[in-house]
Amino acid sequence: MYEITEKVELSHTVYYFKVRAPLIAKKRKAGQFVVLRLNEAGERIPLTIVDSDEKQGTIGLIVQEVGKTTAMLGRMGVGDNILDVVGPLGRPTHIENYGIAVCVGGGIGVAPVLPIAVAMKQAGNKVISIMGARNKGLLILEKEMRQTSDELHITTDDGSCGHHGFVTQVLSRLIDEGVKIGCVVGIGPVPMMKAVANVTRPHNILTYVSLNPIMVDGTGMCGACRVSVGGKVRFVCVDGPEFNGAEVDFDELILRNRSYLKEEKMAMEEAMYHEGTRCYEGGSKG
Secondary structure, three states: EEEEEEEEEOOEEEOOOOOHHHHHHHOOOOOOOEEEEOOOOOOOEEEEEEEEEEEEEEEEEEEEEHHHHHHHHOOOOOOEEOOEEEEOOOOOOOOOOOOOEEEEEHHHHHHHHHHHHHHOEEEEEEEEEEEOOOOHHHHOOOHHHHHHOOEEEEEEEEOOOOOOOOOHHHHHHHHHHOOOOEEEOOOOOOOHHHHHHHHHHHHOOOOOEOOOOOOOOOOOOOOOOOOOOOOOOEHHHHHHOEEEHHHHHHHHHHHHHOOOHHHHHHHHHHHHHHHHHHHHHHHHHH
């Protein structure tokens, strides 16, 4: 069992959890993730390791309630236990001194970008970070990103904070201004990552993206997380999660991620119904 030792609400339905997992805390590197299961009947879901504390034996995870399991996790609190946490999984981010590294995070994608930005800074890079969200209320980890970045640019779709527009517009502006970018890391919704790769491809700027396909076992056995990269099949859980964005078939990834939308919606509605029933029954007895 893995105890939750801290919980912080970052924005609506987005939470930061500290979970006691000493062995994972000792070995994890930027870009790696865990697969967790809440209970015996639960599904397995991957979550990026945001940070760790070897002395406390904890890892940091950020969760957005988007489905049944993440909604259940969002209702858990300090002192509750998670049945399984397996990791660290995946290949760590390739870190070196590129000169200038641009770290781009969209929405919840800022969570996996943060440890990479930290590692890039520690490797001697000048770190320029771009983080975006639909509105100011959905921005997360701004303080932490500002602390680790030499420059921080914020964008919001509605203009409520920073640049009124998209992260790709700021990235394009940096390129047009002649900034000598050695590497770009872009993490967020698939359409955003595709757009980032489209911006950097004509300029031959090395660009890494972190893919988020459906994942089950996290060991490469089930094949659920297969993607096409450079015309070859790759498994995100063991070959990734990061790949050269110029080589990723994003259109295929988008289609695969939509495969179980109906089932995911039904599972969420059923969970909400049962939760509502329990609340009603509890109230009627009071």
